[in-house]
Amino acid sequence: MTTPQVEAQDRLSVLTTAGDAEVIRQSLTRPELFALVYDRHAITVHRFLARRVGGQLADDLAAQTMLAAFDSRRRFDPAQDSALPWLYGIATNMLRRHARAESRHLRALSKLDPYPLEQPHDDTVTDRVTAEAAGRELATGLARLNPHERDVLLLVAWESLSYEEVSHALDIPIGTVRSRLHRARTKMRTALLEVSDD
Template identity: 50%
Template sequence: MTVEPGVRVGQKSDASVIERSWDEPETFAVLFDRHAGTVHRYAARRLGTEAADDLMADTFAIAFQQRHRYNTERGDARPWLFGIATNLVGRHRRAEARRFRALAQLPPADEAAGQGEALAERVAARVSAQGVRRELAGALARLPARNRDVLLLVAWADLSYEEAAQALGVPVGTVRSRLSRARSKVREALGGSDPTAFREESRS
């Protein structure tokens, strides 16, 4: 039995929750409880923790306003929510690029040791174990925005190619081509390695 991410066996699908919220708006809170954490983590990795608070709130506010337009044939609402979040990130392109460039300039962990509440330590505390390394941050900063969106939806939001296509409103073939170009640039910048390419076998 296939169960949506964030949905336990026996729970209603995201689509069912959204459809019910058309007549019972308070039901929409279930969707927030299920997915707010993952949307926030995605936003934080792209824009930083402080900006992520507002971006997550805006994502669900927009989703609530647009819930009557949701395609209920799609049981999992994550592509829809991440699509909204990615559009909101698009309003902060310069801030995102500055963030990645700043991360790329951080000293290695051994150089940062002993500096007290150093920037490197604060950043390290805000990202997951698969967080942005200096080299990766530099590579991401140099990617065209549309290629970076595809790459991070797949690598950080854990969407499939089809789900990323739904999120961005583009054909799957476009996702594949943009992802290929993005990963080629990342591998080139990192000397042949690509830390964004995990679980690739499940993406085809």
């Protein structure tokens, strides 16, 4: 004979292999189950945010993202098995609230001086200088993009989302994803060429 505790553990073990949509559906009546979605995706969402705004702010934004997801889980589209694009969309909305700070951060990065070199012959120093120069050039280009273009570009480039996933994450048509990505790539190319000509 099984006890209620054993039955609950059995149901939980079944849900650990279920898709996000099923877990979220079940969490509507058993809120504690949303922890499974958190466990699956919180680190990935945090990494995405940290790449955009740094670790400290990412801690806060990731927590806000997961809380907003929990609060709005009734609006999750059950046709989507993975919650990750939905979470990226929520995280992107959180980022928009901090857009001015992000733009200032990117402008500041683009003005940084190269790391002082003590051993220019060392391969690691050469790699570091190359990476820092590329980082400044990329930061300059990213700072010139409008927030909508930057959101699409970074979801594709950093998170490897498909056009369809970006469309779902940002709640925009796939055609808009394509046009924003095209404009962002064109602007980045131009920015990188301008910096390399200086």
